[in-house]
Amino acid sequence: MEWLVSLTGMPAGAFGVFTSGGTEANLSAMVTAREHWRDRDERNSKTRGIVIASNGAHSSIKAMAKVIDADVLLIETESRLESSHLAETLSRMSAKDRRRVFAVIATAGTTNAGIIDDLAGIANICRSEGIWFHVDAAYGGGALAARSVRHFFNGIEEADSVTIDPHKWLFSPYDCGAIIYRDPELAKKAHAQEGSYLDIFSDEGAQGFNPSDYQIQLTRRVRGLPLWFSLAMYGTDRYETAIERGIDLARIAGRLISATYYTELVREPSLSCVLFRRLGWTPEDYRNWTYRNHKSGFALVAPTKVRRRFLK
Numbered sequence: 383m384e385w386l387v388s389l390t391g392m393p394a395g396a397f398g399v400f401t402s403g404g405t406e407a408n409l410s411a412m413v414t415a416r417e418h419w420r421d422r423d424e425r426n427s428k429t430r431g432i433v434i435a436s437n438g439a440h441s442s443i444k445a446m447a448k449v450i451d452a453d454v455l456l457i458e459t460e461s462r463l464e465s466s467h468l469a470e471t472l473s474r475m476s477a478k479d480r481r482r483v484f485a486v487i488a489t490a491g492t493t494n495a496g497i498i499d500d501l502a503g504i505a506n507i508c509r510s511e512g513i514w515f516h517v518d519a520a521y522g523g524g525a526l527a528a529r530s531v532r533h534f535f536n537g538i539e540e541a542d543s544v545t546i547d548p549h550k551w552l553f554s555p556y557d558c559g560a561i562i563y564r565d566p567e568l569a570k571k572a573h574a575q576e577g578s579y580l581d582i583f584s585d586e587g588a589q590g591f592n593p594s595d596y597q598i599q600l601t602r603r604v605r606g607l608p609l610w611f612s613l614a615m616y617g618t619d620r621y622e623t624a625i626e627r628g629i630d631l632a633r634i635a636g637r638l639i640s641a642t643y644y645t646e647l648v649r650e651p652s653l654s655c656v657l658f659r660r661l662g663w664t665p666e667d668y669r670n671w672t673y674r675n676h677k678s679g680f681a682l683v684a685p686t687k688v689r690r691r692f693l694k
């Protein structure tokens with residue numbers, strides 16, 4: 383976890399815990415943000431909150447907003463979410479709705495296209511507006527270890543919370559996500575469960591740190607262990623090499639696609655995502671091709687939609 387936190391560049395005191403995945407990490411962050419917003423102002427105690435994100439945000443944001451009964455305001459963008467989009471959205475809101483905004487969620491590596499939002503600009507607005515800034519780097523977070531693209535993440539160090547899934551681009555087996563907080567005490571306030579039989583787990587005898595206090599789950603397995611073993615075995619440099627190789631492969635694939643007359647690059651590869659179409663194909667053609675590749679053990683290339691259109 384110290385290594386993950388160091389990749390973000392968040393200040394001393396920031397720390398995190400492992401979760402079942404990005405969905406649970408995002409949920410834990412949203413609960414922390416919402417509780418903090420309510421703690422700061424009594425008037426929010428019965429108000430339904432609003433989370434702002436972009437249309438590129440992962441489906442778990444909408445799903446988890448349902449769990450906490452919050453509204454999600456999605457800003458439509460063709461590419462990355464810019465700070466100007468956020469500023470404009472906030473300025474157009476009524477004073478009443480503006481007070482309901484308790485978090486902005488930027489994505490650092492959208493699942494569909496590998497897009498990284500303008501983290502530094504969004505962080506500035508959140509700071510001056512007093513809004514919790516969460517970065518969902520569930521997929522893209524692995525690339526924090528890759529020097530060639532690290533600058534695209536500038537501003538992540540300003541986040542109040544960051545989701546990174548080691549079970550995505552950090553090669554861990556499934557069931558290993560992580561949520562990192564700038565101020566873990568706020569997470570503890572939101573999540574720590576009370577029960578006289580639980581007190582023993584948080585006293586000094588239990589080293590005073592109980593991961594259950596910082597996310598939604600109480601009884602949990604040692605989720606960070608597979609990542610730790612892998613790091614102990616290979617070392618962090620091997621991670622950087624492997625991630626850089628993934629980024630290179632995406633660029634090589636992009637060049638080959640551009641050079642082939644029957645395929646078209648939809649946008650320049652970003653991180654490890656390569657969006658392309660095969661001219662003239664129908665959704666069925668993509669589906670059949672995906673299954674054929676998968677069943678033969680050759681590759682898993684998932685069909686997707688961009689701007690709600692199938693790539694054809």
Ligand SMILES: Cc1ncc(COP(=O)(O)O)c(C=O)c1O
Nearest residue numbers: 403404405440442493518520521
């Ligand atoms: C950006 C992003 N956030 C959250 C998630 C959800 O993660 P999980 O499937 O580990 O719950 C994903 C999964 O693809 C993702 O790409």
